[in-house]
Amino acid sequence: MNKRIEAALNDQVEKESSSSQFYLAMASWAENNGLNGTAKFMYQQSDEERFHMLKLIKFINERGGVAVVPQVPQPPATFDSLQQVFELLLEHEIKVSNSINDLVDICLAERDHSTHNFAQWYVSEQLEEEASARHILDKLRLIGNDKGGLYLFDRDMEQTAAQAAANTATQKKEK
Ligand code: OFO
Numbered sequence: 001m002n003k004r005i006e007a008a009l010n011d012q013v014e015k016e017s018s019s020s021q022f023y024l025a026m027a028s029w030a031e032n033n034g035l036n037g038t039a040k041f042m043y044q045q046s047d048e049e050r051f052h053m054l055k056l057i058k059f060i061n062e063r064g065g066v067a068v069v070p071q072v073p074q075p076p077a078t079f080d081s082l083q084q085v086f087e088l089l090l091e092h093e094i095k096v097s098n099s100i101n102d103l104v105d106i107c108l109a110e111r112d113h114s115t116h117n118f119a120q121w122y123v124s125e126q127l128e129e130e131a132s133a134r135h136i137l138d139k140l141r142l143i144g145n146d147k148g149g150l151y152l153f154d155r156d157m158e159q160t161a162a163q164a165a166a167n168t169a170t171q172k173k174e175k
Pocket of ligand 1 (some may be wrong): 016019048049054093124125129
């Protein structure tokens with residue numbers, strides 16, 4: 001495998017792994033703050049990011065490269081508010097999207113069409129994840145500090161988590 005591509009893919013393994021840990025920390029915080037729907041959503045997101053990481057590891061190894069299991073930084077244990085959680089999530093997803101764009105640029109520069117094709121799955125995934133984070137943040141900004149609104153928001157997140165789990169199960173079957 002082309003060394004530059006291998007390094008870029010391994011860099012992405014690290015990003016997906018740290019996303020998974022970050023969302024796990026958010027899930028745990030939500031669970032400890034009575035936000036069980038949000039906790040389910042975040043546990044689900046964390047699993048999804050782990051799946052993204054595994055997909056990269058398998059691709060690298062199948063193409064004759066060596067996947068490196070990364071050490072990831074410890075995520076924060078507490079957050080100021082639910083809104084802050086989703087602001088951080090969106091910020092994080094934007095960074096991940098930028099790194100996927102860098103990967104695509106490297107694929108084009110190295111004329112690696114199969115990795116380019118593989119990376120397109122991540123391009124669409126990032127589009128969806130950024131849109132969903134923006135949508136959730138808009139809702140939270142509307143709700144503000146209204147306790148009843150936050151209760152209903154948390155209940156909605158439970159349904160969103162169930163839907164996301166069904167989508168991930170389909171993606172895994174398709175793999
Ligand atoms: Fe891996 O999908 Fe976002 O970060």
